[in-house]
Amino acid sequence: xxxxxxxxxxRLRGALLDRLTAHDLRSLTEEDLTARAGLPAEAVAAHYGTxxxxxxxxxxxxxxxxxxxxxxxxxxxGEWHARFARAVETTLNLLxxxxxxxxxxxxxxxxxxxxxxRRRAASRQRVVRFLAEEYEREHGRGMSDVHxxxxxxxxxxxxxxxxxxxxxxxxxxxxVRQLLAL
Numbered sequence: 585x586x587x588x589x590x591x592x593x594x595r596l597r598g599a600l601l602d603r604l605t606a607h608d609l610r611s612l613t614e615e616d617l618t619a620r621a622g623l624p625a626e627a628v629a630a631h632y633g634t635x636x637x638x639x640x641x642x643x644x645x646x647x648x649x650x651x652x653x654x655x656x657x658x659x660x661x662g663e664w665h666a667r668f669a670r671a672v673e674t675t676l677n678l679l680x681x682x683x684x685x686x687x688x689x690x691x692x693x694x695x696x697x698x699x700x701x702r703r704r705a706a707s708r709q710r711v712v713r714f715l716a717e718e719y720e721r722e723h724g725r726g727m728s729d730v731h732x733x734x735x736x737x738x739x740x741x742x743x744x745x746x747x748x749x750x751x752x753x754x755x756x757x758x759x760v761r762q763l764l765a766l
Contacts, residue, residue, distance in 0.1 A: 593631050595621040597642040600635075601684030604691070609639070639688075640699050646685045647707045650675050654711065664722045668715065672739065672764050676757035686756060690740075690747040712736055739763060 599621035603612055614628040614635055621627065632638040657671035679686040689704075712733045720726035742763050746756040 589631065592621075592623060592627060593641070595623060596628060596631060596638050597645060600638055600642050601646075601682065601688065604684035604687040609687075609691075609697075636697070636699070639697065640703065642684075643688055643700050643703055646682065646688055647703065649682075650678060650689075651707070651710065651714075653678050654714070658714075658718050664719050667718070669764055672760065676760060680754055680757055686743075686747060690744045690756070708733075708736065708740070 599617055603620055612635055615625060617635055618625050618627045628635060628638060653674040654671040657674045658667045712729050715732040716726060716729050739760055743756050743760050746759050
């Protein structure tokens with residue numbers, strides 16, 4: 585992929601994420617997206633095909649950034665729980681610093697998209713497996729994936745509820761931090 589195409593795709597994904605901070609995803613049109621990105625009207629069709637394909641690409645990019653941040657947090661010193669807390673903090677900081685990312689990951693409209701739902705489920709399983717493997721590596725014994733799925737799911741659910749209530753990402757992050765402290 586050439587530099588111009590990468591930049592155009594990045595601008596479209598960025599415009600989509602920016603749009604999610606203030607508007608409903610269902611009302612997003614190609615025209616709105618390309619205008620917001622400062623690109624010609626045919627840019628979405630030429631680079632993604634559809635707005636939905638751009639949405640999926642934006643989700644994949646954010647999801648991968650979150651996962652890499654979690655991996656990096658676990659590379660640091662400390663016992664498993666401290667590294668997990670650091671990974672959650674890293675994730676929350678990324679969500680706070682990327683406009684629209686929290687809405688994409690936790691917001692109801694994106695959750696209604698079947699392709700995003702499947703990707704979210706795969707991402708959740710990837711994280712659960714990673715957490716379980718890190719725990720086993722540190723402790724020499726494993727715990728069932730269900731344990732980690734419950735822990736991760738509780739934090740995820742809290743974030744989703746806060747987003748559905750219209751809370752700002754910083755307030756969502758604070759709520760998750762409070763739960764993590766428990």
